[in-house]
Amino acid sequence: MQPVLAYDQAPPFTLPARFFLAMPVWLACSGLVCLAWGSQAEAGRFSPVVLALTHLLALGVLGNVMAGAVLQILAVVAGAGYRHPGRLGLAVFWPLQLGVGALAGAFLTGFSALLFRLALACLVWGLGLLALVLTRGLLNSPARDATSRALAFAAVGLLCTVLFGGTMAAVFGWALPLPMTGLLELHMLAAALGWLLMLVAGVAVTVVPMFMLTPAYPASFMRVFSPALALAALLGALAVVAGWPRLAALPAIGAAAGFALLTLGRLQASRRPADPARRFWLTGMLALLLAQLTLAVGLCLAEAAPLWALATGWLWLAGFGCAAAFGMLYKITPFLAWLHLKALHPPRGALPSMHGFIDASAQARGWQVYLFWLASGLLWCAWPATAPLLGMATLALAGVLGHAHGRALWRYYRLRQAFLAAPDYPPS
Template sequence: MMQGMPSYDRAPPPSLPLPFLLAAPVWLGLAGAALLLADGGAPQRFDPALLAAAHLLALGVLGNAMCGAALQILAVVAGVSYTRPRRLLHGLFWPLQLGCGALALAFLNGFSRPAFLAAGICLAWTLLGLASLGLAGLWRSPARDASSRGIAAALACLILVVALGLTLAGTVADSWPLPWLRLLNLHILFALGGWLLGLIMAVAITVVPMFQITPAYPARWQRFAAATWLAALALAAIGLWLECWPLTLPACALATAFAWHTGRLQARSRRPQDIGRRFWQCAMAALVLALAAALAQLAGWDAEGLPEAAGWLALFGLGGGAVLGMWYKILPFLLWLDLQKRAPRGRRAPSTLQLLPESAHSRCLALYLIALGLGTAAAAGGAPTAAPAIALLALAACWAWDGSAAMRRYRACRRAWTDSPAQLGAATP
């Protein structure tokens, strides 16, 4: 079996993934606030406020959303079971939030050693815990589909990301005599390429055909993508360490092939009006532009703002676009699925679009595109850093409002079943 067949009977209770998904917009607002503290001119790669904002975006926004999605996908696709979901939630969720906050404070307070230490403990506990839980569950699972293999590869990269991050923290806070710039390049490679893009590749194999009603990814891609991607990342890591940039070309070519395959499938969607496709299309375009900017920098093109533009396009363009595209589908789907299980005899749950209407998707997409454009312009020196910061705050407010509105409709439905005999209209997601 190449593509995972979701089994929603194995889905964890919504109380496990939902807190991660609902925390993401809060951290986006904090990332925007941190960006307001940056130097008012063009962004500088090692500005402490910019570093804080980047890590709030990477760990607070994308990290929470990806953890919530990974826990759900591991259960319904790979059959990983969680015997104590409430304990697992508290063991992973709160250390992640504390670690994100401590790491941002470490950057904003002169690379504070105590804050780095607290962040390292909390984040290592959460991320290594998630990786070990996922890899152990996948090892025991009979699932050998493409999504399961891809998630396993992404989790293995996450372990490397944590190890490199802890080493960098020691290098910065305790002056360990290590080549910090090379370690930083490897940290970025495995964080953005191995964990972020690797997980997006793995999840896309399931969620793109399921939510966007597209054909499946090609069988050959599903069979070889995870192993080939790991090999390409290993070659790119050697190239970055030896400062031989042509060795990164296979990874860039494979990432571009993923963007092309995804765009090609979405062009054949049976829901051409679906707004979720637009998020993914923008994310794939941002991925290609980020790769171009990164290659230009590695090849020695001396243009101001290239590293900042590549980082913004990868973190917010690719990561933000894919996460928002999935979040606006997964959140109402989880709520609908839970309502379906709770529905009294003769009653049905409201549809996913009743829980979170398509107008919310469109509003969020517009704000995402504004923030993406302003951030790219700021990296190129064409806009002050305050412009994307304000755009992020507006997007965070919209995102949080949409999440709270969906939760209100979900709770209202449950109350109606308990307090009122009126029948809800039948609908399908």
């Protein structure tokens, strides 16, 4: 069952836009961290700089994109409108930004207990509120489509991610005697499967056929995948609790590979083969498949496990997560700008097309810079001395993304002001 889109329930454009604009800022911050400390990644995937970069990408970049997208999709797909969207946006936005900065700072300043406490308070508030809003909206919604079901499971995954991550922050903040290894495995499992993969899959069911003109996902997949992925995450968690962390990765490999292969099949049948956004999604699915390969190799080669684990994390976050997020943003930002301006009933011919906000050449340029960034990151995983190259590539990508989306939002603002200031507005 495909979702029925309730555009009349869409929140103000400022609600998702502030999250989307924060993304390139945190991407630029991660580039500066790479330039200053990136070569220290030789200490392993749990070195302070790697942990800081991981959370800058996971929370600052992906977290902002996903929060903005979730608040938009919840209203339009599930029909769950907001009474005070402006207050809601600020209540999630600022705690998230403060929490990301405090958490990255805690890692880079020698695991500062004070900063961990600040990060815990901010992120539990911001992300916990996001999960609660998502859960409440879905419980009150009559929607029963695949995207709404995936959002419901993703809300649980987000709560688990916040719970385990918050517990680890409390361990650092108050020196609690809790097992960090088990908490870390559960945190990564909930974040990778329960939140990131679940949310991207749920969004893909709607976004991929809608914007890239692909065949719809099979009805059987739409009914089965979300509970199957939740079961895979649960089995992985049970394996961690039982003391078999290596077995926890097996359900993840199967679920992720299955979704990637199915989505690749949809994308290959796209009626817009030259669409730059399609290239982002293709890259993301290939990166997701490669991540399962590096994960399997890391499990088999114990001596080289840290290198392969670092590459797996990069492919999951920068490859799969960021490719899907950037590809989605290049479609959603111009679409929302066009949609909200159309609701103002502008004069005939005054409203540009979606390509008038971000054209195909800008999208293609973004994908090319993204590919260079992704390759630079893989090189950094194998040879940390190349951190300056990754830092420059990160800053370049932040500039390209920030310019494209900032320009689109600025044109939206200018057109909105012009329409509202027209002498004959509102039209009869």
